Amino acid sequence: MLLTERSVPETTKNYIECLPTELLLMILEEFHPTYHGKGEYRAVQALASVCQSWREVILDDPGFxxxxxxxxxxNELEICSDNTGTVTSGxxxxxxxxxxxxxxxxxxxxxxxxxxxxxxxxxxxxxxxxxxxxxxxxxxxxxxxxxxxxxxxxxxxxxxxxxxxxxxxxxxxxxxxxxxxxxxxxxxxxxxxxxxxxxxxxxxxxxxxxxxxxxxxxxxxxxxxxxxxxxxxxxx
Structure with missing residues (x-):
């Protein structure tokens, strides 16, 4: 019998979010950028948007x-930091x-x-x-x-x-x-x-x-x- 939205147990887990960090890292290593193209970093941003746990792992993994x-x-050359030399933006x-x-x-x-x-x-x-x-x-x-x-x-x-x-x-x-x-x-x-x-x-x-x-x-x-x-x- 098909489960309707009402019949799905409230305790149903998101198993993607429950993957052990070590296993998640092994999977995500396949998506490490291999060149300097913008497309690869868009892919990294998309992966980091899946859930909070993925975002934390990706931001903490130097390989990305x-x-x-x-x-x-x-334009960025014309935007410098403030008078104290502090890096502010751009x-x-x-x-x-x-x-x-x-x-x-x-x-x-x-x-x-x-x-x-x-x-x-x-x-x-x-x-x-x-x-x-x-x-x-x-x-x-x-x-x-x-x-x-x-x-x-x-x-x-x-x-x-x-x-x-x-x-x-x-x-x-x-x-x-x-x-x-x-x-x-x-x-x-x-x-x-x-x-x-x-x-x-x-x-x-x-x-x-x-x-x-x-x-x-x-x-x-x-x-x-x-x-x-x-x-x-x-x-x-």
Missing amino acids: WTHIILHATR YPARLVLHLKRTKSAPLDIFWSLTNEAHPQLMDIIHSMAPLSRWRTLILNLPRTGQTLLQGTSHGINVSTGGEPEMPRVTGTFENLKELSVQGFSKCPAYWVDLVESTALKLEKLDLGMANEKLVQTGLSNASQRVSKPTLPEDWL
Whole structure:
């Protein structure tokens, strides 16, 4: 006999909510983001909306938050914090919240360099996302080549054309395993030196046409550390 709404016992449980946390984590691991697309984070938001217990598990699981996008829109660049330097809203606040959820897990970074860098970006990286935590890095360089990510054995500088250097972030790529360089500009020599000298665990190197010759020059040692550099199809 079909159960009507009136005949369903009041003690009926929502068994999805009653799953043990360990089992729920095993299931939800299948939905960890694997790239930096917006669609994957919409899926995470949908999962977190199922119920309060799922939301708590997802917010507490670093695996849902390790794909970090270092990029602000122009409007966000114009919205800075208050006079005390406190992160109040917009891009920096979202980035800080995102990084807090990663706890101490390895990070997968997509850095889209534009002609302007958010004034708080380097400080946030220094305090919450040191280079030693970077597991993968996708570096998207601008067509103009005006914004430079420069690295030395003592740290990284970001400069825009003739503008003053941005605050320095110190560190090394000691745990970097995958590097992809996209876009239409060449990597600055000092940044290449940082990868060459500190990314000793590099396993994958993916270079675009503007940087293909780096496997023979600036990144010759790094390219030997990987099984096979990925180069453009028409590269000779």
